[in-house]
Amino acid sequence: MPELPDITAYIDALEKRVLNQPLEKVRISSPFLLRSFDPPISQAEGKTVRELRRLGKRIVFVLDDNLFLVLHLMIAGRLHWKHKGAAITGKIGLAAFDFPSGTLLLTEASTRKRASLYLVRGENALAEHQPGGLELLDRKNTLKAFRDALLKENRTLKRALTDPHLFSGIGNAYSDEILHRAKLSPVTWTTRLNEEEIKRLHEATRAVMREWIERLREQTGAGFPENVTAFRPEMAVHGKFGKPCPVCGTPVQRIVYAENEANYCPACQTEGRLLADRSLSRLLKSDWPRTLEELEEKKAAMRPTKEKR
Numbered sequence: 378m379p380e381l382p383d384i385t386a387y388i389d390a391l392e393k394r395v396l397n398q399p400l401e402k403v404r405i406s407s408p409f410l411l412r413s414f415d416p417p418i419s420q421a422e423g424k425t426v427r428e429l430r431r432l433g434k435r436i437v438f439v440l441d442d443n444l445f446l447v448l449h450l451m452i453a454g455r456l457h458w459k460h461k462g463a464a465i466t467g468k469i470g471l472a473a474f475d476f477p478s479g480t481l482l483l484t485e486a487s488t489r490k491r492a493s494l495y496l497v498r499g500e501n502a503l504a505e506h507q508p509g510g511l512e513l514l515d516r517k518n519t520l521k522a523f524r525d526a527l528l529k530e531n532r533t534l535k536r537a538l539t540d541p542h543l544f545s546g547i548g549n550a551y552s553d554e555i556l557h558r559a560k561l562s563p564v565t566w567t568t569r570l571n572e573e574e575i576k577r578l579h580e581a582t583r584a585v586m587r588e589w590i591e592r593l594r595e596q597t598g599a600g601f602p603e604n605v606t607a608f609r610p611e612m613a614v615h616g617k618f619g620k621p622c623p624v625c626g627t628p629v630q631r632i633v634y635a636e637n638e639a640n641y642c643p644a645c646q647t648e649g650r651l652l653a654d655r656s657l658s659r660l661l662k663s664d665w666p667r668t669l670e671e672l673e674e675k676k677a678a679m680r681p682t683k684e685k686r
Contacts, residue, residue, distance in 0.1 A: 379454075388430075391481070396429065400422060432503070435506060436450075447493075511526045530567070533564045538582075539552050549638070557614045562641065
């Protein structure tokens with residue numbers, strides 16, 4: 378799912394292309410995309426884009442007449458800038474937004490259509506789409522505000538960071554990077570953190586997001602961000618299962634749950650302990666390896682021995 382740095386990159390590119398331009402036509406090919414009916418989407422046509430905002434992981438087009446077009450890309454939604462009038466093609470094409478300077482295409486490479494588009498009128502209606510999480514790069518994100526949000530409920534750090542009602546714009550990928558930077562386990566309970574660990578997490582959160590925003594801006598340049606992905610070669614642990622940690626060289630491990638996973642370095646984050654994958658630990662029970670050394674021993678024991686000639 379595009380997160381704060383990716384959404385920022387999209388908004389940067391869109392501001393250069395559609396700001397103060399009229400939205401001439403909205404073409405929607407998927408009946409699952411549009412989730413609002415009043416005002417009708419036709420009322421957005423002909424209205425000028427006065428501002429672009431980020432609302433959590435949503436992109437908001439601020440239009441004339443107090444109208445707001447709210448786009449949530451969810452996991453597989455992506456934006457593409459094409460020549461004016463570009464066709465919506467293939468099963469992944471959801472919509473097209475025509476401007477004088479070109480066409481913004483929306484695609485979703487998933488059979489489960491989760492991307493959503495709303496047209497709402499007024500700031501109050503827009504506020505209903507605001508999850509309410511703390512803005513990470515805002516001046517209001519003081520250490521106290523961060524601590525208050527973090528300790529609002531007793532959750533694992535991974536779940537707390539990715540809760541949009543607590544923190545704005547963090548998803549599966551960047552939460553892994555933040556926790557690795559802070560040298561904290563993804564399954565540590567929030568209420569068990571001491572003050573030094575909370576401060577470290579606060580600093581890591583701001584630093585990781587700032588660094589990735591600048592990195593994506595540099596990579597995109599004057600172009601349009603087409604390679605929006607949760608798996609980037611520069612990442613430390615996310616998507617790097619089995620590869621060496623860039624800090625200590627220990628193989629990155631992971632735990633899988635539901636549709637997500639947590640990637641971590643045992644040496645940097647869990648004092649060498651392997652975190653139990655829910656499904657595998659139920660299967661292996663007491664036989665689950667607790668350290669990397671035990672894991673390697675079990676792998677070695679499972680390898681077939683060569684028959685003596």
